[in-house]
Amino acid sequence: MTKTARKSPEEKLLLAARRLFCRAGIHATGITRILEEAGVARGSLYMHYGSKENLLKAVLDTEANMWFHWFDQDLPALKCSSQERILALFDLLEKWFAKEDFFGCIFVNAVAEHEKDSGWVRDMAGTYRDQIIDRLKALVVESGARDPDVVIQKLGLIIEGAIITAMVTQSSQAAHIARLAAEDVLRCTECSPSLGKEST
Known part of the structure; x- marks a missing residue:
C-alpha cells in the first residue's frame, strides 16, 4: 500500500494561503486564520516566509509556475500542431476551473485588492503576465x-474572460465556450482553414 507523502509545514501554509486568499480575500484573511487552516504553529510561518506579504509572493509564484508548467511541459508533450496546442490550453483551463479549490486567478484578485497605480503586487502580476503571454x-x-x-x-481577452466567468458562475463550461471562441480566432487568421471541422 502506497503511503501519501506528508506535507511539510511550509507546503501546508502555502496551500492554505492560496485557498484563503482566493476564497475569502487577501485583506480579509489574517495570519491567525491561515495558521488554523494550515494546522501549523505561528513560528512556522515566520521561519519559512517571514511575513504575510512574503507568503503572498510565494502564492503568486506558485500560480505562475502552474502556467509555466503548462506551456513548458504539458503542451509541448502533445503530439499535435501548434494550433491544436493553443486549443489544448483551454482543456487545461477547464480542468483547473473544475477543481473544488478554484476561486479565480490570484493575480487578478491580488491586483483588485491593492493599489492600482503602482506597487509590487501590480508589478509582479504584470511581469508574470508578460512571461505567460510570451509563451x-x-x-x-x-x-x-x-x-x-x-x-x-484576442486570445488573451478570451482566456482572461473565461477565468473571470468561471469564477463568477462556478462552472467550468466557460473554458469550453472560450475554446470555441479561440477556434474562431484561429480560423479567421487562416492558421488552419479546416480547424474545428470534422473530417468526412
Missing part, C-alpha cells in the same frame, strides 16, 4: 498567424 505568442507565431500580435490580444 502563448511563441505558439501563435509557430502556427503561422498573419498578425500574431492581434491574435495574441
Whole structure:
C-alpha cells in the first residue's frame, strides 16, 4: 500500500494561503486564520516566509509556475500542431476551473485588492503576465498567424474572460465556450482553414 507523502509545514501554509486568499480575500484573511487552516504553529510561518506579504509572493509564484508548467511541459508533450496546442490550453483551463479549490486567478484578485497605480503586487502580476503571454505568442507565431500580435490580444481577452466567468458562475463550461471562441480566432487568421471541422 502506497503511503501519501506528508506535507511539510511550509507546503501546508502555502496551500492554505492560496485557498484563503482566493476564497475569502487577501485583506480579509489574517495570519491567525491561515495558521488554523494550515494546522501549523505561528513560528512556522515566520521561519519559512517571514511575513504575510512574503507568503503572498510565494502564492503568486506558485500560480505562475502552474502556467509555466503548462506551456513548458504539458503542451509541448502533445503530439499535435501548434494550433491544436493553443486549443489544448483551454482543456487545461477547464480542468483547473473544475477543481473544488478554484476561486479565480490570484493575480487578478491580488491586483483588485491593492493599489492600482503602482506597487509590487501590480508589478509582479504584470511581469508574470508578460512571461505567460510570451509563451502563448511563441505558439501563435509557430502556427503561422498573419498578425500574431492581434491574435495574441484576442486570445488573451478570451482566456482572461473565461477565468473571470468561471469564477463568477462556478462552472467550468466557460473554458469550453472560450475554446470555441479561440477556434474562431484561429480560423479567421487562416492558421488552419479546416480547424474545428470534422473530417468526412
